[in-house]
Amino acid sequence: MQTLRDIDSVSRLSQLWRARNLRLALVPTMGFLHEGHLSLIRLARQHADRVMVSIFVNPTQFGPNEDLASYPRDFARDEQLCRQEGVDAVFYPEPAGMYAADHSTWVDEESLSGGLCGASRPGHFRGVCTVVLKLFNISGCQLAVFGRKDAQQALVIQRMVRDLNVPVRLLLAPLLREADGLALSSRNKYLSLAERQNALSIYQGLQEAEAEYKSGCRDAARLCEIPRRRISQAGGRIDYIELVSQDSLQALDPVKAPALLALAAYFGKTRLIDNIFLD
Numbered sequence: 001m002q003t004l005r006d007i008d009s010v011s012r013l014s015q016l017w018r019a020r021n022l023r024l025a026l027v028p029t030m031g032f033l034h035e036g037h038l039s040l041i042r043l044a045r046q047h048a049d050r051v052m053v054s055i056f057v058n059p060t061q062f063g064p065n066e067d068l069a070s071y072p073r074d075f076a077r078d079e080q081l082c083r084q085e086g087v088d089a090v091f092y093p094e095p096a097g098m099y100a101a102d103h104s105t106w107v108d109e110e111s112l113s114g115g116l117c118g119a120s121r122p123g124h125f126r127g128v129c130t131v132v133l134k135l136f137n138i139s140g141c142q143l144a145v146f147g148r149k150d151a152q153q154a155l156v157i158q159r160m161v162r163d164l165n166v167p168v169r170l171l172l173a174p175l176l177r178e179a180d181g182l183a184l185s186s187r188n189k190y191l192s193l194a195e196r197q198n199a200l201s202i203y204q205g206l207q208e209a210e211a212e213y214k215s216g217c218r219d220a221a222r223l224c225e226i227p228r229r230r231i232s233q234a235g236g237r238i239d240y241i242e243l244v245s246q247d248s249l250q251a252l253d254p255v256k257a258p259a260l261l262a263l264a265a266y267f268g269k270t271r272l273i274d275n276i277f278l279d
């Protein structure tokens with residue numbers, strides 16, 4: 001496995017693979033890898049001849065009061081996990097190598113980015129789209145894998161790829177959870193034991209809402225109220241809970257499949273996101 005720190009070495013390697021007709025899949029991450037990330041790597045492996053993982057805590061997708069500085073990092077461990085998974089190359093750039101001091105070009109998706117996480121994190125998806133397009137261009141990948149944990153992000157990137165004719169095929173991987181239901185996330189590291197325990201209310205609430213939906217309820221407010229109450233009772237602070245269409249992310253009431261019940265909530269200072277698909 002090669003670890004590459006600069007853009008030119010990535011381009012050289014990717015050109016070499018392309019000349020040999022080897023299909024490259026990129027798995028973009030911010031590192032501090034967990035089983036969720038590894039499931040993306042395994043999916044990439046199934047569809048491509050070469051797998052590259054990028055590890056980059058992208059500063060442009062963090063707001064001024066967010067956790068850029070404290071975001072968990074452990075490159076040695078990430079590198080070891082990638083090696084174990086048979087990854088061919090890890091791209092681990094420096095922020096200064098990714099963004100020129102006078103960087104001034106941005107990709108702004110203007111429809112799907114507005115609600116949900118985009119409403120509470122202005123500029124977040126502009127940073128995400130810009131870095132993802134840069135990573136696609138640098139790596140020259142034919143495929144890229146994203147997780148449904150970040151359901152809105154996956155949709156926004158799909159839209160960007162369609163709208164800008166980006167020649168990359170996207171693969172989406174299911175959301176992976178801990179045995180007790182907590183969605184795997186690098187940010188879980190911030191949680192105290194008590195916060196982690198309380199955060200189980202997120203998935204419990206989502207599951208209860210799903211059961212209510214399956215038993216016939218189509219009232220969006222009522223379905224959202226179920227996780228809202230559970231999370232609040234467990235001491236969580238809700239950022240948003242919404243029932244939206246899986247394609248347009250527009251609010252649905254009455255609920256009609258395919259729908260997405262998505263939420264963000266704080267436990268202590270940690271903002272967690274989760275979602276469930278109602279098909």
Ligand code: AMP
Binds near residue numbers: 176183185
């Ligand atoms: P991150 O490092 O958090 O930016 O995530 C990198 C990629 O891994 C994104 O496509 C995420 O959607 C995906 N991912 C993160 N957590 C999970 C999870 N629990 N299950 C599936 N995919 C995940």
